[in-house]
Amino acid sequence: MQFLTVVIRRSLYAFLLLLAVIVFNYTLLFLVPGDIAETIAGESGGASAELMAEIRRSYGLDQPFYVQLFGYVGRVLQGDLGSSYYFNVPVLDLILGRLGPTLLLVVTSLLLAIFTGTLFGVIASQRPNGIFSHFITILALIGFSAPVFWTAFLLIILFVSMLQILPLSGLAEPLTESGTWQWYLDVAYHLILPVVSLSSIYLAQYSRLARASMMDILGSDYIRTARAKGLGQRVIIYKHALRNAVIPVITIAGLQFSHIFSGAVVIETVFSWPGLGTLAFESILRGDTPTIMGILFFSAFVVIIFNLLTDLAYRIVDPRIRLSNTA
Amino acid sequence: MNKYFKMAAGGAAMLAATALAVPTAQAEPKQGGTLTMIYRIIAGHFNPAIASGTPTGIPGTQLFAALIRYDDQWRPQPYLAESWKIADDGLSVQVNLRKNAVFHDGHPITSEDVAFSIETIKANHPFKTMYGPVTKVTTPDKHTAIIHLSAPHPAIELAMSSQLGVVIPKHIYGEGNIRKNPRNSQDIVGSGPFKLKEFKPGEYIIMERFDDFFLEGRPYLDQIVFKKMAESTSRIIALETGKADLTAFASDPQELTRLKKSKHLTLTPDGYSAIGPLNWLAFNTTRKPFDDKRVRQAIGYAMNKKLMIKILYSGFAKRATGPIHPGSVFYSGDVNDYAYDVAKAKALLDAAGLKPDADGIRLKTTLNFIPGGAVWKRWSEITKAQLKKIGIDVTLKASSDFRSWIKTVAGHDFDMTLDSVFNWGDPVIGVHRTYQSTNIRKGVPWHNTQQFRNADVDAVMMKAGLENDLAKRKALYAKMQKMVVEEAPIIYINASPYHTIYNHDRVGNPPVDSIWGTSSPMDNVYIKQ
Numbered sequence: 001m002q003f004l005t006v007v008i009r010r011s012l013y014a015f016l017l018l019l020a021v022i023v024f025n026y027t028l029l030f031l032v033p034g035d036i037a038e039t040i041a042g043e044s045g046g047a048s049a050e051l052m053a054e055i056r057r058s059y060g061l062d063q064p065f066y067v068q069l070f071g072y073v074g075r076v077l078q079g080d081l082g083s084s085y086y087f088n089v090p091v092l093d094l095i096l097g098r099l100g101p102t103l104l105l106v107v108t109s110l111l112l113a114i115f116t117g118t119l120f121g122v123i124a125s126q127r128p129n130g131i132f133s134h135f136i137t138i139l140a141l142i143g144f145s146a147p148v149f150w151t152a153f154l155l156i157i158l159f160v161s162m163l164q165i166l167p168l169s170g171l172a173e174p175l176t177e178s179g180t181w182q183w184y185l186d187v188a189y190h191l192i193l194p195v196v197s198l199s200s201i202y203l204a205q206y207s208r209l210a211r212a213s214m215m216d217i218l219g220s221d222y223i224r225t226a227r228a229k230g231l232g233q234r235v236i237i238y239k240h241a242l243r244n245a246v247i248p249v250i251t252i253a254g255l256q257f258s259h260i261f262s263g264a265v266v267i268e269t270v271f272s273w274p275g276l277g278t279l280a281f282e283s284i285l286r287g288d289t290p291t292i293m294g295i296l297f298f299s300a301f302v303v304i305i306f307n308l309l310t311d312l313a314y315r316i317v318d319p320r321i322r323l324s325n326t327a
Numbered sequence: 328m329n330k331y332f333k334m335a336a337g338g339a340a341m342l343a344a345t346a347l348a349v350p351t352a353q354a355e356p357k358q359g360g361t362l363t364m365i366y367r368i369i370a371g372h373f374n375p376a377i378a379s380g381t382p383t384g385i386p387g388t389q390l391f392a393a394l395i396r397y398d399d400q401w402r403p404q405p406y407l408a409e410s411w412k413i414a415d416d417g418l419s420v421q422v423n424l425r426k427n428a429v430f431h432d433g434h435p436i437t438s439e440d441v442a443f444s445i446e447t448i449k450a451n452h453p454f455k456t457m458y459g460p461v462t463k464v465t466t467p468d469k470h471t472a473i474i475h476l477s478a479p480h481p482a483i484e485l486a487m488s489s490q491l492g493v494v495i496p497k498h499i500y501g502e503g504n505i506r507k508n509p510r511n512s513q514d515i516v517g518s519g520p521f522k523l524k525e526f527k528p529g530e531y532i533i534m535e536r537f538d539d540f541f542l543e544g545r546p547y548l549d550q551i552v553f554k555k556m557a558e559s560t561s562r563i564i565a566l567e568t569g570k571a572d573l574t575a576f577a578s579d580p581q582e583l584t585r586l587k588k589s590k591h592l593t594l595t596p597d598g599y600s601a602i603g604p605l606n607w608l609a610f611n612t613t614r615k616p617f618d619d620k621r622v623r624q625a626i627g628y629a630m631n632k633k634l635m636i637k638i639l640y641s642g643f644a645k646r647a648t649g650p651i652h653p654g655s656v657f658y659s660g661d662v663n664d665y666a667y668d669v670a671k672a673k674a675l676l677d678a679a680g681l682k683p684d685a686d687g688i689r690l691k692t693t694l695n696f697i698p699g700g701a702v703w704k705r706w707s708e709i710t711k712a713q714l715k716k717i718g719i720d721v722t723l724k725a726s727s728d729f730r731s732w733i734k735t736v737a738g739h740d741f742d743m744t745l746d747s748v749f750n751w752g753d754p755v756i757g758v759h760r761t762y763q764s765t766n767i768r769k770g771v772p773w774h775n776t777q778q779f780r781n782a783d784v785d786a787v788m789m790k791a792g793l794e795n796d797l798a799k800r801k802a803l804y805a806k807m808q809k810m811v812v813e814e815a816p817i818i819y820i821n822a823s824p825y826h827t828i829y830n831h832d833r834v835g836n837p838p839v840d841s842i843w844g845t846s847s848p849m850d851n852v853y854i855k856q
Binding site for chain 1: 361368370371372378379380382383451453454455504506507509511512525527528529530531533550552554555556557558560561564565567568570727728729730731732733734735737748749751757760768770771772773
């Protein structure tokens, strides 16, 4: 029953948080000078007074702020995120179409960073002053301090421009028919550079973290006991020590899931990746309020779900958390 | 009636002229192939009847055919209209449609559709002056439409061309609010050489050959893939590695410098004379001291335009001397060019009563610039440095994004601003709006935001807008240019250095043989291999 209580309490928090997200962001967006009418006129290279007025009227932008806000909250509570001013399609369709590519990018990057980072850290921890360990330290320094777009461009210049072995941009070639196995292969092929670029920062961090925590644990009593029992190095490391060493990595990864979303905006722009990040960024520039609001709402939702999952992941990895009452 | 307008008669002769306009030195055009075009943005929809702008216009002119097309010498050519004739009194235009033309769904294109399209454009398009004098469109038979005008309207031929004068099917767009019609972006039924195959919002649009296109044997291409690529570096690499064949409206000097070095690419400034993009510094002529023309002129003399073009655009841009683009038939260079002269500038400021204070400062003012892109920022910094020399202390005002800059300028909340404004073919469409005292409309982007009022300029423009004789019309615009430049509501610096870049190993008949460039049908373009 304890689990259920946690879920209910969390859901209530989530609801209040989402409401706050809506009100706060809608207010912020309202304060930005200029709206969709200016955007449409700007892209058109001109406009007429009638056109500007008609655009505003048809989207209800001529209404006072509170009318717009309450109208929006009311519609969202009924499950209607509205239609994009710019694309003239339901925001939900737009988001669902973009959510897949973003999740693919973000989750793959995160998993890659966690697995490779942990692996590097574990290997390095065994010879703290060995060459590999120093290599990890240097990699961590570079990976963490290099801006993600810089890493991305470096990789593009190397693999796309010079070696010409990887594709430049997009989710897949537009002419590949989606749904076929060639398309999935094409997506995987297009995924390589964005994922490597995006995970570079986190990979470096996680390997440092895993290395430190592994070294810490390898010096602890229970490992000494295991050694005394005569267990092999491999069993000690991968069966006994690793489980504990991974906990800080998972904690940080969970916390960073939302960061990685923002990193994805840059990567998506550089690689023309059709994700939520670019959609959000461009919608903000355009003043496409329903789309921005929809994305913020959705991202908040995803982050909340992910935090919940992180919590559950602890419970699976560490039985002590499962028993204690830390809701 | 002069030569310019007599061109309209005789459809068959015109077809021959179109054929001649195609460069014949190269190999025979070949059927087939896919052209990949990249562009920095992709529009939300592709219906040019309700929006201008190049992101809509480039794909839009492939999907929808206009009545007329233009060659690269400003000569109108038959397109969907087999021929047309402007009445001697200038008060009506008879348009004779091709009899074999059909929409992408197989419905014949009739005069009803032409009437509907013109009415839709008149009601919804941002450029109100295009069809402003049109009173009604009558349809004596299925293939004849007569456009009735309240006054002679020489701009009508340009308004009937390219992305401005597209013909859309009444049976698809005739019902409901056209602005919210989902078929502006999906399931488009057009009249042009290519039909829509797939549009992924924000990503790409794929267009494929329309087999029943009204011009026999055209288009040559099987498909056009039009992809958004926002990053300049990505565009460079895509073009260099052959992943893309074509891009247009490239103006970043670093991008141009780099791409010029490639053996496979050709860079050309051709194809932008109709769009007519100008970059300038504008004054709010109602604010002190810019209400005094001597102050405005002084700033004109203080700006070293040649140096600016060299620094800002690495020499890729042409000088602009007045309100009309140097590529236009109406351009006249007979104006005061405000040759760089600091002494003269200072003298004018003295005369206007702006004497230097103890620190040498005569005036403190502000300058707004267009956000996005390093060039505008650098431009504003150079301007600040140059005006410092004549004792004007400029504070630069940045805007968070494009639309807030538009709002600021459209709302008259500025002293000076940098701006980029297009001529859009005929001066009536894209030039008059900036200077007419009747077009000061606060809140509307690119109206007469300078709030410039000059009865003489108004009168000359009014006359030129009604003059069907090309030579007389040119003379009127020459006069207008001289007057406006003398009054200096705006200091003209350069024509935007837009370039079309294409892979010459692959692209035959690149879309640069029209004054409309890539915003004209690419039925002529073919893939070489």
